[in-house]
Amino acid sequence: MSNYHHNKEEINQAYRRFSAGGANRTIKIIAYSSLGLSAFILLFILVALLLDLPFLSPTVYHLLRGCAGIFAIIFFILYAILIYRCNKSLWKTRNRRD
Numbered sequence: 001m002s003n004y005h006h007n008k009e010e011i012n013q014a015y016r017r018f019s020a021g022g023a024n025r026t027i028k029i030i031a032y033s034s035l036g037l038s039a040f041i042l043l044f045i046l047v048a049l050l051l052d053l054p055f056l057s058p059t060v061y062h063l064l065r066g067c068a069g070i071f072a073i074i075f076f077i078l079y080a081i082l083i084y085r086c087n088k089s090l091w092k093t094r095n096r097r098d
C-alpha cells in the first residue's frame with residue numbers, strides 16, 4: 001500500500017512539473033478558458049430563462065446552447081491532449097531512469 005501512495009505522489013509531482021511549462025501551460029489556460037466561457041453562456045441562458053427576457057427567441061436559445069456545448073467539447077479535447085502530453089513525458093523520463 002505504501003508503494004501505491006509513493007507512486008501516486010511521484011505521478012502528481014510529474015504532472016505538476018510537466019504541465020507547468022511552455023506549451024502545456026498554454027493548453028491548460030485555453031482549456032480552462034473554454035470551460036469558463038461555456039459556464040458563462042449556460043449561466044446567461046439560465047438567467048435569461050428565469051427573468052423571461054423577450055429577446056431570447058428559441059433560435060437564439062438553441063444557438064447559445066450549441067455554443068456552450070462546443071466550448072465544453074473543446075475543453076475535453078484540450079484536457080485530453082494535456083493529459084496525453086504529460087503521460088508521454090512521464091514515461092519518457094521513467095524509461096531513461098530505468
